[in-house]
Amino acid sequence: MNRLCLLPLSMAILTACQNPKTETKQRKLPELITQNSQIVVEKEGQVFRDLNSNSKLDIYEDSNQLIEARIADLLSQMTLEEKAGMMFIGGVGISEDAKPDGKEKIKGPGARMPSVVEYMDSKKMTYFNIWDIPEDPVTFAKWYNNTQRIAENTRLGIPVTIASDPRHHFSNNIFSMSAQGFSQFCETLGFAALRDEKLMKKFADIVRQEYVAIGIRESLHPQIDLATEPRWARISGAFGEDAALTAKLVKAYIKGMQGDSLSGTSVACMTKHFPGGGPQKEGLDPHFSFQKGQIYPGNNFDYHLIPFEAAFEVNTAAIMPYYGVPTDQTEENVAMAYNKAIITSLLREKYNYDGVVCTDWGLITDVPMGPDVIWKARAWGVEDLSEAERVQKVIEAGCDQFGGEMRPELVVQLVNEGKLTEERIDQSVKRLLKLKFELGLFDNPFVDDSKVHEVLNKREFRELGEHTQRESMTLLKNEDVLPLTKNKFKVYIKNIDSAVVANYATVVTNPEEADYAIIRLNAPWYPVETKNPFALGFHHGDLDFKGEEKQKILTLLQKVPTIVDIYLDRPAVIPEITEASSALIANYGASDKSVCEVLFGNTAPKGKLPFELPSSMEAVYKQKADVPYDSEKPLFKFGFGLQY
Incomplete structure (x- = not known):
């Protein structure tokens, strides 16, 4: 049967349709553009989507019914294959022609994978995450609407849910998606440096508005692991090493994304990584087989739960456990998602x-x-274990959904073999359906692609993002150099755009000609020896500059008074650079312009360190991976920060 393609409904109309107290005689029915036969039904002046095309209003289609009743009705109509498909969330690419089955100019890993249509058809999947998106977010919004139109043509018309990793940070770290087209804020470490709950909530609300405008309704964030092992490669996505500070900020973050409760304007948060992924042995990340497990030499397991307790208080919609093995903390030394003691x-x-x-x-x-x-x-x-046995163990541990996997046939196999009951599958599917109903996706999943730029190009959003890049910067040393007077000095620069700096000072090509040098650095890291190309991009290894690279930096600092700006995506060991610099300032994701605005006094730095900076690698080696701020005689303590 050919079925209706719905255009985006206005928010006012959607609100009216969802509110049973609204007088139906005063309600103007939405104008629906149809193709051939309609899939709408009317009842008492209200219009509803006839998602299963049976020309009557089912309980699950009726927005006036309680969500529990809608879930029960839909669940009773679902096949085992449809239930299993919902338990998997996989990545898909976005084509430049906005066609869900298209392959035109797809960027990133999605180019090598089946289309969303193929997954919906053959795997019955309805949850997806996206990576690279087209340069114009409108194209994504059109792709999203087209995908939802295809979803409503499936047997039960179950809408899709689109999820994303963070994409609102000015970052060069592998874990932040491209922020092109979105407002660009400092990384979450910068918000930790600012310690401002209201600002945190405002940021999350902006993310929510921009996500909802294009159809992203689930965030694979916030990340609230604690940076107690300074070598860990994923510190940039978290809030530093202090549990109380992280807990305070995560509550504001989730409230900004979800609201007081989930609704048609919310983005559901998948908070991660339970029970805290920070204490990785030697900082080696468990994405890879060279990891050595999570360790707790300080007997400090419970400290890492504090941020999650805060997330539970504000009802985070979902939780993601990490890959790591909680070494000797449970009866089984198995990864978190396989670990019944952790999940159940x-x-x-x-x-x-x-x-x-x-x-x-x-x-x-x-x-x-x-x-x-x-x-x-x-x-x-x-x-x-075999793949099927792994699936069984994860479900028996208490998990509902498999991230990055497209293997629902294994769930069907296990049920048919009597190794899992359909009742157990129903427990997880109920939770997954509840999320879709609470987000209003069954009633109106569409976005107005004509208004995308109105939201994503708001001047106040972009200006606030740039403001956080600047104010979060942390001044670590200042020998009466900063702030520089604009257009007064000659400067030699390194690793910063000369066209940008030229707006603030005269740029010279030799350090001997300069009054000051300005150099931008990234915190050191050293790739693990591996053949895995993805692993090579993780910021593993020691925290200090070494050999020729270090000597080049120190040589410059000895030639001319030098202002050092260093990007901290994790702590750095920089005692010699600190000693030789005239001024030292840290950023947590900032453009060249934002750095110049601070160095030349247009914005004052307000950040405080969200973690300590150790004084040596020897001190790092002696730290306990699960204990905060325990480095011997740190160069700069947690919370340090000067101002001018």
């Missing part, structure tokens, strides 16, 4: 958490990464 005993029972629990990405299936390179599934501790 701790998360479900102790914390009484009944939201969605989704694994981190890729726990079941090995992935080819090129010639002779296989990225092993993150099945730490259960490597010898």
Whole structure:
């Protein structure tokens, strides 16, 4: 049967349709453009989507019914295959022609994967995450609407839910998606440096508005792991090493994204990584087989739960456990999502958490990464299990959904073999359906693609983003140099755009001609020796500059009074650079213009360090991975920051 293609409904109309107290005689029905036969039904002056095309109003289609009743009705109509499909969230690419089955100029990993239509058809999947999107966000919004139109033509018309990793930060770290087209704020470490709950909530609300405008309704963030092991590669996505500060900020973050409760204007938060992924041995990330497990030499497991307790208080919609093995903390040394003591005993029972629990990405299936390179599934501790056995263990541990996997046939197989009951599958599907109903996706999943630029190009959003880049910067040293007087000095520059600096000072080509030098640095990191190309981009390894690179920096600092700006995506060990610099300032994701605005006094830096900076690598080696601010005689303590 050919079915209706719905155009985006206005928010005013949607609100009226969802409010049973509205007088139906005064309500103007939305104008629906149809193709051939309609899939709408009317009841008492209200119009509803006839998602299963049976020409009557089912309970699950009726927005006046309680969500629990709608879930029960829909669940009773779903096949095992449809239930299993909902338990998987996989990545898809976005074509430049906005066609869900298109392959035109898809960027990133999505170019190598089946289209969203193929997954919806063959796998019955309705949850997807996206990576690279077209340069114009309007194209994404059109793709999203087209995808929802295809979803409403499926047997039960179940809408899709689109999720995304963070994409609102000025960042050069591998874990932040491209912010092109969106407002660009400092990274979350910068918000920790500012310690401002109202600003945190305002940021999250802006993210929510921009996400909703194009159809992203689930965030694979916030990340609230604690940076107690300074070498860990994922510190840039979190809020530093202090549990109380992180807890305070995450509550504001989730409220800004979700509101007081989920609604048709919310973005659901998948908070991660339970029970805290910070204490990785030697900082080696468990994305990869070279990891050595999560360790707790300071017996400080509970400290890492504090931010999650705050997230539970504000009802985070979903939780993502990490890949790591909580070494010797439970009866089994198996990864978090496989660990029943972590998911059921701790998360479900102790914390009484009944939201969605989704694994981190890729726990079941090995992935080819090129010639002779296989990225092993993150099945730490259960490597010898078959793929079906891994799925069974994850579900029995208490998880609802598999991130980055497209294997629903394994769930069907396990039920048919009597190894899992359909009743257990229903528990997870109820949670996943509830999320879709609470977000209003069954009633109106569409966006108004004609208004995308009105939201994403708001001047106040962009200006606030740039403001956070500047104010979050942390002044660590100042020998009466900063702020510089604009258009007074000759400066020699390195790793910064001369065209930008020329608006503030005269740029010279030799340090000997300069009054000052300005150099931008990134915190040091050293890739692990591996054939996995993705792993090579992780900021692992020691925190200090070494050899020729270090000597080049120090040589410049000895030639001319030098202002050093360093990007801290994790702590850095820089005692010699600190000693030799005339001024030292840290940023947490900032453009060249933002840096210049601070150095030349148009904005004052207000940030305080969200973690300590150790004085040596020897001190780092002696730290306990699970304990905050325990470095011996740190160069700069947690919370340090000068001002002018």
